Amino acid sequence: MKRRIFSGIQPTGKLHIGNYLGAIKNWIDLQDDYDCIWGIVDFHSMTVPYDHEGMSSRVLDCAATYLAAGLDPEKCELMIQSRVKEHTELTWILNTVTPISWLERVPTYKDKSKRFSDNVNMGLMDYPVLMAADIILYKAEAVPVGEDQLPHLELTREIVRRFNSTFGDTFPEPKEIVSEGALVRGLDGQAKMSKSLNNCIYIDETPEDIWKKLSTAVTDPQRVRKTDPGDPKVCNIFSLHQLFSSKEDIGYCEHGCKTAGIGCIECKKILAENIAKELAPIREKKTELLHNVDYIKDVLNSGIKYSKKIASKTIEEVYQKIGTTYPFLK
Numbered sequence: 001m002k003r004r005i006f007s008g009i010q011p012t013g014k015l016h017i018g019n020y021l022g023a024i025k026n027w028i029d030l031q032d033d034y035d036c037i038w039g040i041v042d043f044h045s046m047t048v049p050y051d052h053e054g055m056s057s058r059v060l061d062c063a064a065t066y067l068a069a070g071l072d073p074e075k076c077e078l079m080i081q082s083r084v085k086e087h088t089e090l091t092w093i094l095n096t097v098t099p100i101s102w103l104e105r106v107p108t109y110k111d112k113s114k115r116f117s118d119n120v121n122m123g124l125m126d127y128p129v130l131m132a133a134d135i136i137l138y139k140a141e142a143v144p145v146g147e148d149q150l151p152h153l154e155l156t157r158e159i160v161r162r163f164n165s166t167f168g169d170t171f172p173e174p175k176e177i178v179s180e181g182a183l184v185r186g187l188d189g190q191a192k193m194s195k196s197l198n199n200c201i202y203i204d205e206t207p208e209d210i211w212k213k214l215s216t217a218v219t220d221p222q223r224v225r226k227t228d229p230g231d232p233k234v235c236n237i238f239s240l241h242q243l244f245s246s247k248e249d250i251g252y253c254e255h256g257c258k259t260a261g262i263g264c265i266e267c268k269k270i271l272a273e274n275i276a277k278e279l280a281p282i283r284e285k286k287t288e289l290l291h292n293v294d295y296i297k298d299v300l301n302s303g304i305k306y307s308k309k310i311a312s313k314t315i316e317e318v319y320q321k322i323g324t325t326y327p328f329l330k
């Protein structure tokens, strides 16, 4: 029996290279060895203001991106969170063992309640509990995530411990599998690359657009003129080279930057070419897939069916544990 893992991405917009490196690429590497369920976590995406009319096309876009990037439905399951109602059912139950104080200290809650201060809703605060439910509903033993998600996962373990000690051993404590592109910064060179921050290179970006975005991206702020030597360690463009470029290109740019042998434009051009080379096949495959929506529909329906089977079994067990089976009704 393969060990099970679950992870998901919220369809808040087109997926970017942070999602690709921090999540999807890692998922592809894991799909041979684990029983994998990859979610499109649409209920999560409702915790900040969103365009409800565009939800359906964002979910479809997300599924097409998963498949185009290399997730193989022969090896893993793709599903939509809201289609497996047990996710929200378990969230409610977990809410009853989760102190509010645990949620108030979550970094993304603090950040998003500042950024969306006119809509600090219960869902935003409850986001980590829904995430815990997503994972433990499938009794997933591990969760592949980027570094930004580690506090959420720690909270999941705390919730599991609280549930198990209150109602008896039910859920395993999920471990993290941290990906290589653990935290991709945005084109501003500061914040995490985020769909909601307009600092992204999207996975389906054309070579022209990749270049347009990189050409104005922030580099080492101390390097004002081409003749100033730069410091690759503080340059986000160099961090991206490490994720997309060959050893030779990385060495060439590192040396050229430190010695002022090359300027930032040349360094960015090499990066733009390397990113475009990696993303081009995904973009092409995605366009092809979006012409075959029936195929995407079949993949999702099959993943939803698979997930529901496991989810309903877990909920049945949870009902036993929490005392809501009511034999007198039978």
Ligand code: AQP
Pocket: 007, 008, 009, 010, 012, 013, 018, 019, 021, 022, 023, 144, 145, 146, 147, 148, 149, 181, 182, 183, 184, 185, 192, 193, 194, 195, 196, 197
């Ligand atoms: N910049 C990033 N670097 C590395 N990994 C990242 N991930 C997201 N951004 C980066 C990884 O992608 C998975 C889920 O992402 P998500 O879209 O569900 O949530 P998010 O982290 O909130 O992503 P965004 O783009 O920042 O969305 P918005 O702006 O809508 O909140 C996770 O595995 C995460 O680690």
